[in-house]
Amino acid sequence: MIKVEALIRPQKLDDVKSALTDLGIRGMTVSEVRGVGKQKGFTQHYRGAEYTVNLIQKVKVEIVVPDTEARQVADAIAGAARTGEIGDGKIFLIPVAEAIRIRTGDEGDSAIT
Amino acid sequence: MPNRRTYITVGAVRITRTTALCGVLCGLPRLALAQSDGSINTGDTAWILVSAALVMLMTPGLALFYGGMVRARNVLNMLMQSYIAIALITMIWALCGYSLAFSPGIPLIGGFGWLGLRGVGLAPNEAYAATIPHQAFMVYQLMFAIITPALISGAIADRMRFSSYTLFIGLWSLLVYVPLAHMVWGVGGFLRNLGVLDFAGGSVVHISSGVSALILAMLLGVRRKVSADDMRPHNLPITVIGTGVLWFGWFGFNAGSALAANAVAVSAMVATHFAAASAALVWVFIEWIAYRQPTALGFMTGAVAGLVAITPASGFVHPISAIAIGALVAPISFGAIRAKARFGYDDALDVFGVHGVGGIFGALATGLFASTATNPAGANGLFYGAGASLLVKQLVGIMVTVALAGSVTYLLGLFLRGTIGLRVSTDEEDTGLDLALHGEAAYGGMAMGSEAGSPVGAVHTGPTIL
Numbered sequence: 074m075i076k077v078e079a080l081i082r083p084q085k086l087d088d089v090k091s092a093l094t095d096l097g098i099r100g101m102t103v104s105e106v107r108g109v110g111k112q113k114g115f116t117q118h119y120r121g122a123e124y125t126v127n128l129i130q131k132v133k134v135e136i137v138v139p140d141t142e143a144r145q146v147a148d149a150i151a152g153a154a155r156t157g158e159i160g161d162g163k164i165f166l167i168p169v170a171e172a173i174r175i176r177t178g179d180e181g182d183s184a185i186t
Numbered sequence: 187m188p189n190r191r192t193y194i195t196v197g198a199v200r201i202t203r204t205t206a207l208c209g210v211l212c213g214l215p216r217l218a219l220a221q222s223d224g225s226i227n228t229g230d231t232a233w234i235l236v237s238a239a240l241v242m243l244m245t246p247g248l249a250l251f252y253g254g255m256v257r258a259r260n261v262l263n264m265l266m267q268s269y270i271a272i273a274l275i276t277m278i279w280a281l282c283g284y285s286l287a288f289s290p291g292i293p294l295i296g297g298f299g300w301l302g303l304r305g306v307g308l309a310p311n312e313a314y315a316a317t318i319p320h321q322a323f324m325v326y327q328l329m330f331a332i333i334t335p336a337l338i339s340g341a342i343a344d345r346m347r348f349s350s351y352t353l354f355i356g357l358w359s360l361l362v363y364v365p366l367a368h369m370v371w372g373v374g375g376f377l378r379n380l381g382v383l384d385f386a387g388g389s390v391v392h393i394s395s396g397v398s399a400l401i402l403a404m405l406l407g408v409r410r411k412v413s414a415d416d417m418r419p420h421n422l423p424i425t426v427i428g429t430g431v432l433w434f435g436w437f438g439f440n441a442g443s444a445l446a447a448n449a450v451a452v453s454a455m456v457a458t459h460f461a462a463a464s465a466a467l468v469w470v471f472i473e474w475i476a477y478r479q480p481t482a483l484g485f486m487t488g489a490v491a492g493l494v495a496i497t498p499a500s501g502f503v504h505p506i507s508a509i510a511i512g513a514l515v516a517p518i519s520f521g522a523i524r525a526k527a528r529f530g531y532d533d534a535l536d537v538f539g540v541h542g543v544g545g546i547f548g549a550l551a552t553g554l555f556a557s558t559a560t561n562p563a564g565a566n567g568l569f570y571g572a573g574a575s576l577l578v579k580q581l582v583g584i585m586v587t588v589a590l591a592g593s594v595t596y597l598l599g600l601f602l603r604g605t606i607g608l609r610v611s612t613d614e615e616d617t618g619l620d621l622a623l624h625g626e627a628a629y630g631g632m633a634m635g636s637e638a639g640s641p642v643g644a645v646h647t648g649p650t651i652l
Contacts, residue, residue: 117418118473118481118484119419120483120487120523120536121524122527124414124417126415
């Protein structure tokens with residue numbers, strides 16, 4: 074099993090979700106995160122006091138899939154999330170040792186489908 | 187026909203049948219009414235009651251204006267610092283504050299003749315406002331006495347003990363506000379007799395609170411910050427709402443200071459609005475040039491600075507002069523706020539930059555722009571051919587205000603620091619004053635003790651009422 078962990082622009086979440094739905098992927102975990110990469114932050118002024126925010130809002134999408142599907146899922150996310158500008162994000166593929174469905178006790182691939 | 191709406195005419199005013207009946211039955215009240223009825227003007231009384239309500243609303247407006255600018259963990263404390271002033275100053279005013287400010291006394295302070303509002307009845311007081319009940323004048327002035335110490339709370343945000351703050355504003359009200367109000371507005375007050383013009387409280391309200399704010403902020407020291415971007419305002423929309431409430435209430439503050447529904451009131455209202463609009467506009471343009479972005483907080487700050495600057499001048503100046511005063515105060519207050527970083531004091535919400543500096547400029551501008559063509563009871567300023575005599579008087583008024591407010595605040599601050607302490611503990615400051623001092627949290631998740639909020643860690647320790 075592989076965990077596909079994608080850090081994307083918040084406004085691309087809907088596109089990514091529909092691309093994953095097209096692949097038949099239903100389960101995912103989505104969280105709001107902040108991070109910094111090459112993209113420049115924002116400078117704010119409050120009565121002249123300057124604050125530069127370089128931790129930018131991103132959305133993290135996590136999906137665990139069988140090894141054979143991982144690359145296809147990653148490509149679908151990349152295709153849906155890409156704008157071509159700096160700040161599009163990253164995708165990591167991470168091996169997963171085991172998966173357990175809490176309700177039934179199912180293990181392995183049958184726990185994630 | 188509802189009987190409350192049935193009027194009978196006595197002299198120039200109408201009184202309700204209920205009141206008249208009571209008068210007939212009780213005898214003594216009828217005598218009191220008979221003495222006053224001839225001179226009470228219902229239009230004037232209605233306007234001053236509305237104005238008193240408008241000025242009262244400014245303190246909740248101020249609470250919102252300030253509350254949006256502090257960190258989320260201190261917002262309830264910030265709001266409470268305004269509201270506690272409403273309750274506390276009202277008690278002080280009724281017991282002795284009003285008497286010491288407005289009853290006949292010496293040139294520096296009023297007397298004890300009106301302690302507990304003795305003799306402050308429903309008949310007009312000819313010396314202050316001949317056409318409205320004396321209590322209308324008293325309650326209108328009370329609203330000014332409330333907002334003035336509350337203005338100081340912006341400078342000491344996020345770090346002052348609530349007990350210490352409450353004691354401070356009570357003592358400050360008696361030792362600074364009351365004598366100043368007497369000197370400037372009271373019959374026999376020496377600045378009033380000198381001819382200092384302060385229509386609605388530029389010195390009494392804004393310079394006094396602005397200077398005291400600076401001194402108290404210096405005595406307290408700078409706020410702690412737990413991260414680099416910790417000092418940002420947490421909720422600017424409530425600051426925006428607060429500004430709107432302040433602007434609206436300021437019409438009662440300035441136009442109500444005519445103490446009658448007359449031409450001077452109209453002039454003051456026009457000047458007030460024009461100065462606020464012009465200062466907000468200029469402030470935003472300055473930001474556009476300086477930071478390439480006009481900010482909402484800048485607009486709000488500019489509007490308030492304009493309102494502050496026009497406070498002493500409204501009622502004495504032409505509408506176009508009001509626009510000039512607003513346009514000039516914007517760069518001056520903007521510069522004063524920028525200079526703060528260089529001096530290193532932490533006037534958290536720029537009370538000195540906006541109210542102190544804006545108030546001083548407004549007092550001087552009154553000496554430049556005042557015109558007897560607008561208000562025959564006023565005087566002509568430097569720009570109206572009267573030379574510098576009014577300007578010099580205004581300067582005296584400013585110096586007396588700065589000296590009194592500055593010295594008393596310094597001594598009071600030292601006294602409180604040496605006794606009950608001015609500042610909360612480091613731990614309380616980092617936790618946030620809402621939880622540490624009041625046992626409350628403004629926003630849901632923060633009840634867990636972190637701004638981000640977390641569902642983990644809450645333990646129900648009190649009785650269950652459900």
